[in-house]
Amino acid sequence: MFLSEATTSGFSYLAPWLVFFPVIGLLINIILGNRFSERVIGTIASLASGAAFVVSVLLAYTVSINHGEVSFHELAKWIHIGSLKLDWTFRIDSLSTTMMLVVSGVGTLIHIYAIGYMHEDVRFKNDPGRFRRFFVFLNLFIAAMMILVSGDSYLMLFVGWEGVGLCSFLLIGFWYEMDTLARPSWANSNAAKKAFITNRVGDFGFLIAGFIMFWQFGSFQFDEVFGKVHEVPESAVIAITLFMLVGVAGKSAQIPLYVWLPDAMAGPTPVSALIHAATMVTAGVYLVTRSAPLYSAVHNAQEIVALVGAATALFAATIAVGQYDIKKVLAYSTISQLGFMVAAVGMGAYVAGMFHLITHAFFKALLFLSAGSVILGMERGHHHAAHGHHDDHGKGKKGKKKEEHHEEEHHEVFDPGDMRNMGGLRKTMPVTFWLYMIGTLALAGIFPFAGFWSKDEILLDTAKLYPVVYWLLAIAAFFTAFYMGRQVWMVFFGEHRHEAAAHAEESPRVITIPLMVLAGLSVLGGALNLPGVHTLGHWLEHTVELVEHEVHIAEWLEVSWGGLNPYVALISTVAALLAILVSWFIYGRNPLKAGQIDPLKRSLGGLFTLLEDKWRVDEIYQAIIITPFARLSELLADVIDWKFWHDFVHERIIAGTYNWLSNIALDRYADQKGIDAFANWLGTASQWLSANLRKVQNGFVRSYSLSVLLGVVLIVGYLILK
Amino acid sequence: MVPVDYYIILSAILFTIGVLGVLIRRNALIIFMSIELMLNSANLAIVAFSSVIKSFSGQIFVFFVIAVAAAEVAVGLALIVEIFKSKHSIDVDQMSSLKG
Amino acid sequence: MTPDLILFLVLALVAIATALGMLFSRNSVYSALFLVLNFVTVAVFYLLLGAPFIAMSQITVYAGAIMVLFLFVIMLLGAESLPKSEVLPWQKPLAIGLAVILAVESTYLLVTKARPTGDVLAPDAAVNTMENLRELGMKLFSDYLLPFEVTSILLLVAMVGAILLTKKEKGVQK
Numbered sequence: 001m002f003l004s005e006a007t008t009s010g011f012s013y014l015a016p017w018l019v020f021f022p023v024i025g026l027l028i029n030i031i032l033g034n035r036f037s038e039r040v041i042g043t044i045a046s047l048a049s050g051a052a053f054v055v056s057v058l059l060a061y062t063v064s065i066n067h068g069e070v071s072f073h074e075l076a077k078w079i080h081i082g083s084l085k086l087d088w089t090f091r092i093d094s095l096s097t098t099m100m101l102v103v104s105g106v107g108t109l110i111h112i113y114a115i116g117y118m119h120e121d122v123r124f125k126n127d128p129g130r131f132r133r134f135f136v137f138l139n140l141f142i143a144a145m146m147i148l149v150s151g152d153s154y155l156m157l158f159v160g161w162e163g164v165g166l167c168s169f170l171l172i173g174f175w176y177e178m179d180t181l182a183r184p185s186w187a188n189s190n191a192a193k194k195a196f197i198t199n200r201v202g203d204f205g206f207l208i209a210g211f212i213m214f215w216q217f218g219s220f221q222f223d224e225v226f227g228k229v230h231e232v233p234e235s236a237v238i239a240i241t242l243f244m245l246v247g248v249a250g251k252s253a254q255i256p257l258y259v260w261l262p263d264a265m266a267g268p269t270p271v272s273a274l275i276h277a278a279t280m281v282t283a284g285v286y287l288v289t290r291s292a293p294l295y296s297a298v299h300n301a302q303e304i305v306a307l308v309g310a311a312t313a314l315f316a317a318t319i320a321v322g323q324y325d326i327k328k329v330l331a332y333s334t335i336s337q338l339g340f341m342v343a344a345v346g347m348g349a350y351v352a353g354m355f356h357l358i359t360h361a362f363f364k365a366l367l368f369l370s371a372g373s374v375i376l377g378m379e380r381g382h383h384h385a386a387h388g389h390h391d392d393h394g395k396g397k398k399g400k401k402k403e404e405h406h407e408e409e410h411h412e413v414f415d416p417g418d419m420r421n422m423g424g425l426r427k428t429m430p431v432t433f434w435l436y437m438i439g440t441l442a443l444a445g446i447f448p449f450a451g452f453w454s455k456d457e458i459l460l461d462t463a464k465l466y467p468v469v470y471w472l473l474a475i476a477a478f479f480t481a482f483y484m485g486r487q488v489w490m491v492f493f494g495e496h497r498h499e500a501a502a503h504a505e506e507s508p509r510v511i512t513i514p515l516m517v518l519a520g521l522s523v524l525g526g527a528l529n530l531p532g533v534h535t536l537g538h539w540l541e542h543t544v545e546l547v548e549h550e551v552h553i554a555e556w557l558e559v560s561w562g563g564l565n566p567y568v569a570l571i572s573t574v575a576a577l578l579a580i581l582v583s584w585f586i587y588g589r590n591p592l593k594a595g596q597i598d599p600l601k602r603s604l605g606g607l608f609t610l611l612e613d614k615w616r617v618d619e620i621y622q623a624i625i626i627t628p629f630a631r632l633s634e635l636l637a638d639v640i641d642w643k644f645w646h647d648f649v650h651e652r653i654i655a656g657t658y659n660w661l662s663n664i665a666l667d668r669y670a671d672q673k674g675i676d677a678f679a680n681w682l683g684t685a686s687q688w689l690s691a692n693l694r695k696v697q698n699g700f701v702r703s704y705s706l707s708v709l710l711g712v713v714l715i716v717g718y719l720i721l722k
Numbered sequence: 723m724v725p726v727d728y729y730i731i732l733s734a735i736l737f738t739i740g741v742l743g744v745l746i747r748r749n750a751l752i753i754f755m756s757i758e759l760m761l762n763s764a765n766l767a768i769v770a771f772s773s774v775i776k777s778f779s780g781q782i783f784v785f786f787v788i789a790v791a792a793a794e795v796a797v798g799l800a801l802i803v804e805i806f807k808s809k810h811s812i813d814v815d816q817m818s819s820l821k822g
Numbered sequence: 823m824t825p826d827l828i829l830f831l832v833l834a835l836v837a838i839a840t841a842l843g844m845l846f847s848r849n850s851v852y853s854a855l856f857l858v859l860n861f862v863t864v865a866v867f868y869l870l871l872g873a874p875f876i877a878m879s880q881i882t883v884y885a886g887a888i889m890v891l892f893l894f895v896i897m898l899l900g901a902e903s904l905p906k907s908e909v910l911p912w913q914k915p916l917a918i919g920l921a922v923i924l925a926v927e928s929t930y931l932l933v934t935k936a937r938p939t940g941d942v943l944a945p946d947a948a949v950n951t952m953e954n955l956r957e958l959g960m961k962l963f964s965d966y967l968l969p970f971e972v973t974s975i976l977l978l979v980a981m982v983g984a985i986l987l988t989k990k991e992k993g994v995q996k
Contacts, residue, residue, distance in 0.1 A: 026979060365942060697820075697821060698818065698819050698821050698910075699817075699818030699819060699821025699907065700814070700815055700818050700821075700910055701814050701817065701818075702744075702745055702748070702814060703910055703913065704813070705744055705745055706745055706913060706916060706917055706920070709741060709745065709917070709920050709921070709924065710920060712924065713920050713923050713924050713927065716924065716927045716928060716992055717923075717927055719931060720927060720930060720931055720935070721933075723824060723826065723827075724826055724827055724830045725860045727933050728830060728834070729867075729871075730929065730933060731929055731933070732834050732837065732838075734925050734928050734929045734932070735836060735838055735925060736841055737846055737925075737928070738921045738922070738924060739841040739842060739923040740841070741836070741917075741921050741924065742917060742918065742921045743844070743845045743847060745913065745917035745921070746845070746914055746917055746918075747845070748982045749850060751850055751853075751854075751892065751895065751896060751899070752844075752845075752850065752853055754892070755844060755853060755857050755892060756844075756845070756853065756882070758857065758870075758888065759841060759844070759857065759860065762860070762861065762864055762884070764869060765864075765876075766864055766868075769867075769868055769871050769873050769876060770871055772873075773871040773872050773873070773944045778954075778957060778961050779878050779961075780956060781873045781875065782961060782962060782966050784873070784876050784956070785875070785876060785879060785896070785962070786966075786969055786970075787974055788876075788880065788883050788884060789883070789977065790877055790973070790975070790976065791883075791884070791888065792883050792884075792887060792888055792977070792980075793976050793977050793979070793980030794980070795888045795891060795892070796891065796981065796983075796984045797980050797983045797984055797987070799891060799892070799895045799984075800983070800984040800985075800987040800988050801987060802895065802899075803895060803898065803899070803987075803988060804988065806899050809876070810936055812899055815909055815910070815911055
């Protein structure tokens with residue numbers, strides 16, 4: 001906060017525009033957008049995001065000409081109370097510029113894609129007016145994410161953290177009054193709430209970490225904290241890192257807080273691509289990388305982080321095998337890949353983790369957007385089929401339907417994302433097919449696509465540092481290739497299982513062109529950090545360091561062909577090819593027919609059902625946490641608060657006592673029987689007195705004279721006694 | 723030599739009898755006569771005292787008392803006669819119109 | 823027991839007896855006559871006390887004029903005895919009680935507290951009448967002239983009042 005050097009050589013003064021451009025974009029769209037056409041709205045939003053990208057490029061350039069030296073730009077003094085100084089300062093170093101580039105770059109491509117996608121989506125859902133809102137929220141997200149990655153302190157990071165959580169909620173619940181099949185329902189808003197609340201649990205952990213940090217370190221600012229790591233008791237650092245892990249688990253969808261991400265597929269596909277694949281969920285990985293000095297100081301915490309990541313990777317990969325919705329497969333794939341990243345950075349392999357983050361952003365965004373293209377194609381096909389021939393196509397072949405599919409004349413509930421309805425789309429949507437293939441191969445880690453290089457580096461580093469994690473990740477990589485293969489065979493090969501697939505159309509260029517850009521990046525992205533050259537590694541080294549622990553490295557890992565270890569590479573490639581072969585055996589050779597049950601289900605039976613049901617984790621949470629919690633709050637509200645406090649204490653005790661006091665005690669006894677009675681008695685007494693005194697005046701002179709005599713006697717008696 | 727106390731006692735007794743007469747008797751005339759008796763007893767006491775102190779003031783006072791008593795009797799009897807004319811009775815218990 | 827003491831006691835008894843007789847007799851005429859006797863007795867007392875003028879005026883005015891007037895009225899109104907209806911039952915006992923108390927109290931008071939010590943005049947000094955009378959007359963017309971004259975007006979007023987009271991508005995009717 002105190003070294004706000006604006007370096008003279010460089011563009012660090014442009015840093016606030018990272019946030020301002022998207023904010024200006026969203027303000028223009030909010031205030032003036034109701035007069036603009038869809039094209040203009042989308043262009044403004046994309047330009048805003050693109051301008052942020054340009055600024056990121058300039059900032060990266062600044063860092064490079066300063067030879068990796070960090071620069072700061074203080075924007076505003078926020079809280080200055082006594083010795084407490086918290087400011088909004090931008091930190092421009094290699095790590096933050098890397099994140100900025102990824103977020104704004106991929107973000108801009110997705111903005112452009114979303115123009116075409118949302119144009120069709122709002123028409124399928126019959127609400128064209130909602131187009132503008134989407135782009136406002138997207139720009140808001142870019143702004144919040146920029147705050148997150150460019151902040152110079154944990155406090156600013158947290159501001160962005162919360163902001164992206166909010167945008168995630170807004171965008172998941174974009175179609176808040178319906179479910180994914182456009183029927184009126186609470187489903188989408190529940191998904192949004194689930195995301196927000198689960199994230200909140202993670203934020204709680206982050207906050208505790210922040211409190212401990214402030215208590216021990218006295219500051220949130222990165223340099224101050226990192227400088228004092230060794231002066232603070234180790235238990236505090238362990239506590240901070242582990243609580244931060246809770247936050248990472250929430251934001252980056254690790255065990256046990258990953259449950260929101262599959263439900264988040266309720267949002268439109270660009271949202272899934274941008275937020276839940278490329279950028280927001282990587283915030284946790286960024287956090288751990290940024291906190292490298294903290295984690296490096298406590299080896300035990302590192303092990304825990306790595307194990308959590310690896311376990312998540314394997315767990316999610318197994319679930320992905322049993323999913324039928326095209327986006328859900330990709331969602332669990334994302335969770336699994338995030339597990340890879342978290343495992344990597346957890347162990348200290350920050351470069352590998354960040355590399356995978358970048359390449360994953362490329363190919364996962366590509367995959368999601370292509371899936372969106374497939375879904376749109378299915379919708380178009382469904383509409384053509386429905387409007388074309390009513391009679392023949394109302395009955396006939398259907399895919400294995402879930403309960404919500406039922407046959408009606410014109411209102412057949414059709415799920416365009418269900419892979420069991422697809423099949424043979426290779427012929428009807430060729431461009432999308434090839435793009436999807438590139439993404440799949442990159443994700444599966446096939447040479448020479450980007451995913452191969454990044455995943456391989458992770459595997460190599462984990463093999464060296466933590467073998468258990470390595471084997472877990474290797475198995476997860478096997479499953480990754482398997483479920484992607486399954487998906488490709490089910491969606492693009494075989495016969496059309498539904499007439500929607502038969503009539504599916506290719507997407508317009510506004511959709512496919514950003515995909516092509518992403519595909520190019522997926523192919524060439526490996527060049528960012530080729531082994532031996534380590535461009536990214538050198539770049540990031542200015543900010544983070546790969547910590548080499550003193551571990552015994554097996555001999556076979558020591559082999560290096562210009563940085564590449566052939567054994568690890570071989571193992572991973574063979575595993576991936578094997579997985580694809582197995583998937584071809586099951587799904588590709590005898591393609592699924594309409595109505596046919598998944599072949600794995602026949603062979604694995606109950607195990608496959610568990611995979612379909614996501615290991616019933618949501619149900620477990622519901623039973624253990626949510627239902628008791630709901631019952632507890634009902635108990636507190638109805639019984640304790642209403643019945644006890646309100647009815648009993650307030651009504652009976654307090655109000656009752658008061659009423660008793662005023663009506664009975666005071667009114668009846670004190671007032672009526674007491675004071676009134678006394679006052680009435682006074683009247684009665686004076687009446688009685690006067691009635692009796694009246695008898696003295698009886699008119700008889702003799703009695704009067706007797707009174708006189710009485711008086712005389714008394715006076716004389718007094719005189720005697722005196 | 724008679725001590726003056728005896729005259730005092732006698733005067734007191736006569737006075738008491740007069741008081742009794744006023745209170746007990748219902749005949750207005752008897753009541754009037756009892757009043758005279760009371761006056762008389764007072765006169766007796768005064769004269770007794772004046773003889774003890776050998777002064778004539780007491781006798782002169784008694785002289786005036788007698789004169790006043792005579793005047794009072796005249797008027798009082800005239801009143802009683804008038805009352806008798808309206809009430810046809812001299813029972814004082816009958817004259818209770820001032821009862822309250 | 824000197825003779826004047828015996829005389830005093832006898833006369834006292836007579837006085838008290840006649841007073842009681844006046845009180846208790848049922849006939850009004852008898853009451854009046856008893857009272858006359860009482861007055862005469864008291865006049866004798868006056869003589870014993872050396873006040874001859876007072877004694878004479880007692881007999882003349884009291885016994886002679888006032889009691890005669892009483893007798894006239896008794897005659898006028900009829901000496902009837904009243905029936906024994908009692909509207910004030912408590913009157914008699916209470917009156918007797920209080921009167922007795924009064925007697926005792928007043929006796930006690932006058933004898934013990936306000937008592938002039940001394941004896942009354944000796945009998946021989948009481949007989950000297952001409953000296954007393956001259957002095958009395960002198961005093962009456964010098965020191966007590968005003969009350970004397972006022973008393974005459976009082977008598978006039980009484981006379982006028984008595985006549986006025988018994989006079990009817992409708993004219994003089996006897």
